[in-house]
Amino acid sequence: xxxxxxxxSTVSTSRSPAATTKGxxxxxxxxxxxxxxxxxxxxxxxxxxxxxxxGQDQLENAGNLQNLRLAAGIGEGEAxxxxxxxxxxxxxxxxxxxxxxxNPDDGLLAxxxxxxxxxxxxxxxxxxxxxxxxxxxxDEGRYQQLVWSHEHYCAxxxxxxxxxxxxxxxxxxxxxxxxxxxxxxxxxxGDDRTVDVDGHPVIEMALVELYRETGxxxxxxxxxxxxxARGHGIIxxxxxxxxxxxxxxxxxxATSVEGHSVxxxxxxxxxxxxALETGDDELLDALKRQFDHMWSTKTYVTGGLGARWEGEAxxxxxxxxxxxxxxxxxxxxxxxxxxxxxxxATGEAFYADAIERMLYNGFLAGVSLSGTEYFYVNxxxxxxxxxxxxxxxxxHGRRGWFDCACCPPNIMRTLSSLDGYVATTTPDAVQVHxxxxxxxxxxxxxxxxxxxxxxxxxxxxxxxxxxxxxxxIPAWAVGATVNGExxxxxxxARVEAxxxxxxxxxxxxxxxxxxxxxxxxGCVALERGxxxxxxxxxxxxxxxxxxxxxxxxxxxxxxxxxxxxxxLAARGxxxxxxxxxxxxTVDAADSTGAExxxxxxxxYAWANREIGAMRVWLPRA
Numbered sequence: 001x002x003x004x005x006x007x008x009s010t011v012s013t014s015r016s017p018a019a020t021t022k023g024x025x026x027x028x029x030x031x032x033x034x035x036x037x038x039x040x041x042x043x044x045x046x047x048x049x050x051x052x053x054x055g056q057d058q059l060e061n062a063g064n065l066q067n068l069r070l071a072a073g074i075g076e077g078e079a080x081x082x083x084x085x086x087x088x089x090x091x092x093x094x095x096x097x098x099x100x101x102x103n104p105d106d107g108l109l110a111x112x113x114x115x116x117x118x119x120x121x122x123x124x125x126x127x128x129x130x131x132x133x134x135x136x137x138x139d140e141g142r143y144q145q146l147v148w149s150h151e152h153y154c155a156x157x158x159x160x161x162x163x164x165x166x167x168x169x170x171x172x173x174x175x176x177x178x179x180x181x182x183x184x185x186x187x188x189x190g191d192d193r194t195v196d197v198d199g200h201p202v203i204e205m206a207l208v209e210l211y212r213e214t215g216x217x218x219x220x221x222x223x224x225x226x227x228x229a230r231g232h233g234i235i236x237x238x239x240x241x242x243x244x245x246x247x248x249x250x251x252x253x254a255t256s257v258e259g260h261s262v263x264x265x266x267x268x269x270x271x272x273x274x275a276l277e278t279g280d281d282e283l284l285d286a287l288k289r290q291f292d293h294m295w296s297t298k299t300y301v302t303g304g305l306g307a308r309w310e311g312e313a314x315x316x317x318x319x320x321x322x323x324x325x326x327x328x329x330x331x332x333x334x335x336x337x338x339x340x341x342x343x344x345a346t347g348e349a350f351y352a353d354a355i356e357r358m359l360y361n362g363f364l365a366g367v368s369l370s371g372t373e374y375f376y377v378n379x380x381x382x383x384x385x386x387x388x389x390x391x392x393x394x395x396h397g398r399r400g401w402f403d404c405a406c407c408p409p410n411i412m413r414t415l416s417s418l419d420g421y422v423a424t425t426t427p428d429a430v431q432v433h434x435x436x437x438x439x440x441x442x443x444x445x446x447x448x449x450x451x452x453x454x455x456x457x458x459x460x461x462x463x464x465x466x467x468x469x470x471x472x473i474p475a476w477a478v479g480a481t482v483n484g485e486x487x488x489x490x491x492x493a494r495v496e497a498x499x500x501x502x503x504x505x506x507x508x509x510x511x512x513x514x515x516x517x518x519x520x521x522g523c524v525a526l527e528r529g530x531x532x533x534x535x536x537x538x539x540x541x542x543x544x545x546x547x548x549x550x551x552x553x554x555x556x557x558x559x560x561x562x563x564x565x566x567x568l569a570a571r572g573x574x575x576x577x578x579x580x581x582x583x584x585t586v587d588a589a590d591s592t593g594a595e596x597x598x599x600x601x602x603x604y605a606w607a608n609r610e611i612g613a614m615r616v617w618l619p620r621a
Contacts, residue, residue, distance in 0.1 A: 024276070025344045025424035025431055028442065030101050030167055033419040038437030038451055040418060042563070043364075046371030047415040048099045054372050055092050055409055056111060058401045064089050065115070071131035072121035079135035081403075084150035084200075086131050088405050089115070090157035093174070094164045095412035101168030102416060109169060116165070116174045119158070123177055127184030130154050143188075143196065147238045147245065152198030152226075155181055156206035163206075163213050164417070175213070182210055186218045190225055197229050199245050200263050204270025205337070208277055220277055227251055227271045227283075244311055252286045256293040261306030261314050261326070262406075265334035272341035284345055291342060295354060301511065301525055301616065302365065302532050302603055303358035304378050305331040321519040322380035322617050329366030329375060329407040332358045333414050340421060343433065347426075349491050352433040352472045355421060359434070360454065360530045364604035367411045369563050373398035374408050375607070384537060384545050384613035397611045429468040429494065435459045435502075454529040455558070455566050457504035468496045474530065477504045504529065508554040508568050513617060523617035526554055526568050526600050533568050533600035537612035542596045544613035546575025548621035549598060562605040572598040573621045 035041050059065050063080030068089065070077055079085075096112050099105075123129040124139070130151045133141050143151060162178035165171055185203075188194050207223035210216070231250030235242045242248040244259040246267045257264040268287055275284040297317040299305060304327025307315035312326055335358050343351035366375045376392040376399075388395035391403060401408060423440045424431045430442045432449075440447040445467045451459040457477075461469065473480045475490040481503045487493040493502075509527045513520040526533040537544045554570035574593035598618075606614050 025347050025426060027344065027420060027424055028422075028440070032441045033422045033438065034102075035419050035422070035436050035438040039454060040436050041438075043367075043371065044102065044415055044418065047095075047412055048103055051367075051371045051408075051412050052092070052095055052099055052108070052416070054400075055095070055412055056115075058405070058408070059089055059092060062401065062405065064405075065118070067131040067135065068118050068122045071129075071134045072118055074118070074121070079132045081132070083132045083136075083148070084154060084406075086129075086154040087150065087157040088409050089119075090154065090161040091406075091409035091413050093119075094157070094161035095409055095416050097161065097164040097168045098413060098416035101164075102419065112165065112169065113171065113173070116171070116177075120173060120177050123180065127180040127182075129158065129177070129181050143194065145238070146196050147199040147235050147240055150198065150200050152185070152203040153200040155185065156202035156204075159203075159206035159210050163209050164413075166213065178210060179214065179216075182207065182216075182219055182222075186222050189222065195229070195234065197226055197234050197247070199235065199240075200260075201226075201246065201267035201270055204267065205273055206270075208270065208273035211277065220274070223270065224274045224278065227267070227274050230267065244313065252283055254286065255289055257290055257298065257314055259314065260312050261331040262312065262328060262334050264314065265305065265331060265338050269334060269338040269341055272338060272345060276341065276345050287338075287342065288346070291338065291351075291354075299335075300325060300327055300362070300380060301513075301527075302327065302378070302380060303332060303335065303354070303362035304380070305335050305362070309377075318514060318516040318518070320517050322615065323383065323519075325377075325379040325381075327362060327378040327380075329363065329378060330410050332362035332366065332378075333410050336363060336414070336421070344424065347431075349472050349475075353475050353490075356434060356474065356530045357532075359421075361532045361603050363411075363414065365606070366407060367415075368398045369605065369608045373400055374402070374411065375399075376402050376404075376407050380534075380603075380616040382611075382614045384543070394607065395611065398607055429470050431470040431472070431492065432461070433472050435504075453504070454506075454531055455564075457506040457529065459500075459502040459504070461500040461502070463498050466496050466498045468494065469500060470494050471500070471502055474504065476509065476527070476529070479505045506556070508556055510549075510551070510554070520617040523619050524549055525616050525618070526570065528556060528566065528568060532603045532616060534603040534606050534614050534616045535598055535600045535618060536606050536614045538609050539567075539599040539601060540596075542572075542574035542593075542598075544615060546593075547596075547598060547615075547618055548573045548575065549618040550595070550621045554600070562601060562608060565602055565605060568600040570598040570600065572596055572618070 064085045067079050067085055069075055100108050122131055159178040162174040166175045204223045204226050207219045211220040230247050235245050235247040246259050246264045251271050272287050298314050300320055306326040306328050307319045309326050336355050339351045339354045365378045375394055386395040422434045422436055425442050435451050435453040437451050438449055445463055448462050470492040473487050473489050473493055478489045480487055482493045482495055483501050506529045510524050511527055513523045515521050535544055550571040552571045554568040556566050559567045574596050
């Protein structure tokens with residue numbers, strides 16, 4: 001849609017990127033985007049000041065750091081913890097590197113250098129590095145059970161940390177370790193060498209990023225080999241079901257995601273990297289099909305991924321139980337990483353919308369407002385009398401660490417690198433995908449962004465001279481305007497101006513569950529802007545387990561609690577309470593109780609005050 005000459009002649013919109021960008025988006029480098037205020041700046045500040053320092057302490061207490069010291073010949077003892085213990089150290093190192101790049105601090109840099117020296121000392125002469133395997137099994141134990149050993153998984157996280165470190169600090173020490181390890185992998189794996197794949201993908205993304213940093217084509221070639229090796233019976237030869245490992249169907253032939261959710265989305269993100277760097281349209285088309293099917297049939301309204309506790313896995317189509325949702329925080333992070341790569345490859349607003357939903361809901365629910373307590377599992381319902389039967393159960397409340405501690409340092413590295421997800425460029429424009437208060441620098445242009453999003457829908461962008469900017473208009477933002485002219489939702493609005501005034505309508509919405517999702521058929525949820533809302537017992541007098549929602553439009557109101565949120569107030573009916581006898585009645589939709597106010601908070605903020613009943617989906621009254 002083009003604006004009329006009488007209003008804003010430089011505003012146009014399109015649902016397809018072809019009309020404006022004609023190609024791939026390019027990410028902005030370190031320091032080109034800076035989040036300075038608004039919603040995300042306090043979260044980054046807490047992550048840097050509290051979470052990252054305490055994370056290193058937790059890794060010390062859990063034995064992860066001691067494993068590396070022992071492998072380096074410092075002290076005596078046995079390996080502690082899971083076989084993938086090194087990976088959490090490397091994720092912490094990556095988080096610390098991005099944080100240093102965002103906010104340089106000599107004390108943090110000293111921590112990074114000290115730990116890097118230990119990692120370097122633990123590496124074997126031929127480049128191999130995995131402290132737990134080295135300590136427990138020796139050189140003869142290498143790659144003997146790669147389906148479970150996570151050796152490539154640990155290597156991948158080390159490589160990602162090394163790339164972040166050299167970009168943010170200029171130090172090459174960890175990069176030298178990563179290059180030596182990657183050269184060892186190139187010499188060891190491939191068609192004419194060892195034909196095997198790790199049971200947990202991530203090495204694919206890492207090798208492509210190392211290729212981008214060094215220009216060594218062998219790393220990209222090996223990443224492509226690992227992607228294409230899947231689905232040809234390698235893991236099945238080890239006696240394991242291949243579906244769990246995303247190894248049942250070749251990536252190019254798969255039509256959806258399956259199995260362990262984190263493994264699946266990490267593999268897809270790595271495959272997207274390979275497609276980007278090789279120009280492989282066939283592979284990219286396959287990934288488009290898989291993402292679309294996942295988003296349409298296997299993704300929670302919160303953007304959470306993974307329906308089954310068993311195997312931490314995706315379920316079947318529309319198998320999305322609210323109370324038994326696994327929705328691992330790491331899966332949301334992997335989903336964001338995959339969607340980002342698809343956005344770079346295609347320029348389609350759909351992927352930026354997906355990032356926004358996962359970021360504000362599925363991901364952010366995994367960390368407390370303080371920044372130092374976490375959820376591993378993110379259900380959409382917790383009953384008031386829930387019993388915490390496992391260590392990861394949300395019925396415990398948020399926890400400072402886990403025996404399998406993949407999520408906390410993953411959250412840390414995502415928050416410290418969040419600036420990189422805000423904007424991209426093409427030769428003729430800057431694209432703004434996520435709305436944050438801050439500064440975007442591209443070429444000679446500096447865009448200053450002022451906004452209180454997501455609480456308010458006004459976004460003001462100013463520059464010293466007219467700049468071509470493409471603004472994402474979320475699919476939910478029907479009625480959005482740019483400089484007073486209405487633009488179409490679900491695409492990008494192109495503007496060339498020195499002052500840009502974007503208005504996104506934030507009217508609360510009632511959304512209905514797809515009737516094919518049996519677990520919540522007939523239920524509705526509340527949304528406002530990018531936020532999904534939850535009803536928590538702390539805000540409601542009526543029993544949340546027995547509430548029904550009336551169809552009246554909810555009302556938004558600001559509140560000082562939970563760091564200052566916008567609440568939604570709706571009307572509902574309290575249930576009639578416990579009924580004696582058999583729990584099934586002739587009228588299963590009984591909601592004859594009194595009419596009550598139903599107060600909802602943003603889903604990400606639940607369980608920051610007390611542990612009690614919570615639900616996202618409510619039955620209609």
